[in-house]
Amino acid sequence: xxxxxxxxxxxxxxxxxxxxxxxxxxxxxxxxxxxxxxxxxxxxxxxxxxxxxxxxxxxxxxxxxxxxxxxxxxxxxxxxxxxxxxxxxxxxxxxxxxxxxxxxxxxxxxxxxxxxxxxxxxxxxxxxxxxxxxxxxxxxxxxxxxxxxxxxxxxxxxxxxxxxxxxxxxxxxxxxxxxxxxxxxxxxxxxxxxxxxxxxxxxxxxxxxxxxxxxxxxxxxxxxxxxxxxxxxxxxxxxxxxxxxxxxxxxxxxxxxxxxxxxxxxxxxxxxxxxxxxxxxxxxxxxxxxxxxxxxxxxxxxxxxxxxxxxxxxxxx
Numbered sequence: 001x002x003x004x005x006x007x008x009x010x011x012x013x014x015x016x017x018x019x020x021x022x023x024x025x026x027x028x029x030x031x032x033x034x035x036x037x038x039x040x041x042x043x044x045x046x047x048x049x050x051x052x053x054x055x056x057x058x059x060x061x062x063x064x065x066x067x068x069x070x071x072x073x074x075x076x077x078x079x080x081x082x083x084x085x086x087x088x089x090x091x092x093x094x095x096x097x098x099x100x101x102x103x104x105x106x107x108x109x110x111x112x113x114x115x116x117x118x119x120x121x122x123x124x125x126x127x128x129x130x131x132x133x134x135x136x137x138x139x140x141x142x143x144x145x146x147x148x149x150x151x152x153x154x155x156x157x158x159x160x161x162x163x164x165x166x167x168x169x170x171x172x173x174x175x176x177x178x179x180x181x182x183x184x185x186x187x188x189x190x191x192x193x194x195x196x197x198x199x200x201x202x203x204x205x206x207x208x209x210x211x212x213x214x215x216x217x218x219x220x221x222x223x224x225x226x227x228x229x230x231x232x233x234x235x236x237x238x239x240x241x242x243x244x245x246x247x248x249x250x251x252x253x254x255x256x257x258x259x260x261x262x263x264x265x266x267x268x269x270x271x272x273x274x275x276x277x278x279x280x281x282x283x284x285x286x287x288x289x290x291x292x293x294x295x296x297x298x299x300x301x302x303x304x305x306x307x308x309x310x311x312x313x314x315x316x317x
Contacts, residue, residue, distance in 0.1 A: 002119040002173040003205045005044050006233040014297025015317055018047040021075045034306045035087060041313045044297065045090040046083055047121055050076045052099025077108060081115045091117060092175065097147050098125025101139035102160040105147065109154050113169040122147050123177045148202045178207035178234055180221040184255045193228045200232050207232055208299050211239040214259045215289050236290055239301040240279035240308040243272045276308055283312040
């Protein structure tokens with residue numbers, strides 16, 4: 001159970017990572033290779049993302065264009081089950097508001113119970129690409145706390161429509177998201193921390209942060225969160241830089257600042273290989289500093305960074 005992963009006394013610094021389900025039609029070989037590369041570091045768990053359907057356009061005869069919704073990365077629950085069965089590593093699939101109805105969520109919870117998976121990661125999720133701001137799916141939720149309430153009602157033995165269950169299954173434990181540099185839609189960090197505290201009061205057992213590169217901002221966030229009353233473990237989310245384009249894209253996409261020293265190192269890079277080496281060196285130093293500050297576990301985002309994470313972990317674990 002999730003609470004045991006982060007409350008029980010453990011030995012060395014913990015390691016976990018997040019993976020994406022494979023693109024529709026591409027098979028599992030690349031994903032399973034990623035897990036093989038990182039399983040050697042004894043991960044506490046593997047998180048699996050969930051991706052909403054998005055619009056795709058197909059040109060028809062006569063110049064007409066057909067628009068339809070397609071899920072490019074289906075299979076979150078199936079991949080979670082496959083990982084757990086093949087490697088015996090605990091899995092934490094994402095359950096999101098974005099693109100989901102209450103019924104969709106309920107069916108996902110039932111499937112997970114049937115599979116014996118009782119740890120989940122609850123978050124609102126991203127807006128659709130065609131939206132200027134997040135819009136809830138009809139029959140769905142606007143905020144993660146609403147989804148949390150549905151999970152809690154499910155744990156208590158009630159479906160979303162209020163119907164009681166004949167038999168309650170193993171209750172879910174859940175983690176939530178945290179933002180050291182605040183969520184992009186939050187008016188300020190204080191308000192964002194208040195939301196995190198509300199999630200804890202509703203039962204969250206752990207928080208995983210958005211990626212960041214400035215540890216001082218993480219420490220300041222931790223201090224402020226603790227002063228506000230947040231007590232659950234807050235696990236830093238890390239992702240080494242690997243490409244020249246990320247100097248501009250990462251701050252824009254993830255709403256995080258790159259420290260000046262890191263940005264200057266990146267500006268001197270001529271190739272993606274140069275950036276990858278800087279990313280590894282920065283990642284190792286960042287991890288060592290977090291460990292020196294008593295952080296109990298590190299969580300890595302693997303997209304486009306698997307080999308870099310492997311090299312960082314080999315120096316840390």
